[in-house]
Every structure is written in C-alpha cells, then in structure tokens.
Amino acid sequence: MPQKVLIHHNVSTRSLLDQLSIQTRIFKIIVIGDSNVGKTCLTFRFTGGSFPDKTEATIGVDFREKAVEIEGETIKVQVWDTAGQERFRKSMVEHYYRNVHAVVFVYDVTKMASFRNLQTWIEECNGHRVSASVPRVLVGNKCDLVDQIQVPSNTALKFADAHNMLLFETSAKDPRESQNVDSIFMALACRLKAQKSLLYRDVQRENGKVQLTQETETKSNCPC
Template structure:
C-alpha cells in the first residue's frame, strides 16, 4: 500500500480533544482527492494524479472552542487496489463520504455496491453523506438530475450535496460536507434527513434545494 500524506494546520503543542477518521469512497476519477484537498488546503489541486493505495490528509477545526482533528482517507477507486487494503482502510472509521461524478451515470450506479461495502463493515449507523461532484462540467441537461440523486440519498438516509471541487465559488459547499459530519461526530448525534413536512430536532440536517446550474462546459474538468 502506498500512502501519500498532506497535513494542514499542524500546530506544535496543540491540544486535540477528539480525532475522527472519515473515509471517502467512490469510483476512480470522481474527484475524491480534489474534494479532500479543497477542504484541507482551501484550493483546487491543479495537477491531480490517480490515487495509488490511500491518500491521507487532515485538518484541525474548532467546534465549541475545542480543537477537532479530521483525518480524511481517500482510497483508490480501482478494484485491484481496494482488495489489498480494505481491512486497514475500514478500521476505526467514524464517518463516510460517498462521491459520484454528476456527468458519468455509471459512477452513480456504483453507489449501491459502495453501500454494500459500507454495510459489510458495520458502518450503516455512522454518519454518511452523498456527494455529486463536478457540477462545473457539462451542461444542465447532461448532468444527472438532482431529483434522481435525491431519491437514492433518501433511500439510504443520507444528506445529498452537489458541488465542484474546482470552483472557488463552491468552497463553502465543500466545507459544509465535512463540517456537517464533524458536528455530528462531535455531538454524537445521528445524522438524519427529514421531509419538508417533518419537524426539526437534534441531529437533523435540512438542505435547501438548489436551482439547476447553467454553467457552460468547462475544459478544466480534471478532478480525480
């Protein structure tokens, strides 16, 4: 197993009260590495290469005046690499992010198999989110419809985020993905999604529906 490491915000002598391991799943090329890099480094990874083994980076965040270390584990989507590291990768996991490419339906259809893997490792009760990445690519007509993705997210009881690791304007959405998990892990509350008629309560995530993007095709769709 080859592990590349990029650690941000290292502060000597910093007292960390909690450390959480978050794994990022999804097919190869959906933008897992770019998402974690955007969250940890605050910018797009210009020269991204296919992950071989595990890509590991972390970020320290503040919640209720406590320092929380989020460890993000991004695995290679290729089957030949997954089999060799699966036991190590799923050990002591606190939360799961599942990513698909909104311009490639096959990566969306793979979510079912990723969920089976999550279930086989006893993580169905852990906070999980579904992320549609590369919303900067293609046209509104060529991208997977939000309503279609939302139905699958509802089926598995996960919040749905749609974003682009490439666009600076989407930095806040990427931040929300991981900070939503961080707050739920910190408070030890289950992550739930409720309908519009539902009632707000502890651990509830209520997401605003976004209007379809009309961004023209972008030649910089290089997330991996």
C-alpha cells in the same frame, strides 16, 4: 469513587491534568466512489483550500487532515482517500474501514455509471460492518460542468433519502464552491461531536504507562 492519579517518573499531577485537558479528538472520515469522480480533489479542497494543479490516481490509501474549531473545541478531521480501482485498494480495504466515524460517497454528476455504482460501494461498506449509526452523506461532484450533467438532482435526492443520507452537489474545482465543500465535512464533524463526547474518567498506571479510560455520552445540542 475518588479518582487516582499515579505519577510516572517526573510527571507532575498538574502537567498530567494539563495534558488531559488538551487532548485533541480525531474524527476519521472516509471518501468512497469510482475512480475519477474527484475524491482526491475534494479532500484537497477541504484540507488545503485549493484545487490541485495535477493529480494522479490514488494507489492504496492516503489521508489528509485539518484542524477545525467547533463550539470552542479544536478537533482534527482526518479525511481518508482511497483508490477507486480495486487492483489498487484490495490489500488496504480492511485498514481503510477500521474505526471509521463517517462515510462520504462520491459520484460524478456527468457520469451516470458512477451514480449507478454507488450501490456497490454501499454494499462494500456494509460488508465491512460499518455500523448504521455511522453518519453517511452523498456528494455529487463536478456540478460546474452544467452542460454535461447526466444525473438529475431529484434522482440523486431520492437515492439519498432511500439510504438515509444528506445530499450535497458541488464542485471541487470551482473556487466559488469551496464553502460548499467545507460544509460537507463540517456538517459531519459537528454531528460527530454532538454524538460522541469523550470523557477521560480514570487515569491508571499499567506496566509503567499512563492509561486513559474513555467513555461516551450522547449530546444533541450541536448548533451546526
């Protein structure tokens, strides 16, 4: 069936098609875990390339974003950071889980309690109907504190395997680990790009506005 392009006001057919061709996809990745495991520092390291000089407890929800290029396409990776303390996040939790594309579960390798609490975070995630098809990864942070490690790598790996997650052990603080931090979010972005190729099929006018209809097709050729 031939496509129809309806023009509103002085928008030319060419400019409309140009706008469609440069649509930037946004992948929403949420970061979950106990307070003080380093969620905010991980998002700073990925989006800004540095470790923050000073951090305060996240109140409610915050997000940062970074534009990355995958297979010639520019994609915005939007990393949502949430308060680990229930009193700061309770009112925002529904908004936090809405339309999520991937989940990062974070624990502190020097605090066994933060690792044990992962099951609670997974249950919360499932309780908000996050689909099993949404990619999830497990991140053990603060691995630079070698003498204080309480969570052995093999224990974390067994947990990750049991929940169908990749395991990353890294340090948001150690600049030598910055590439490892990037790998966490880039691996997810690459996987999401492979899963969801949004096609803008139809352009219709409804109530004087241009409306885009998106369809999803599955790909499996991402080299990441």
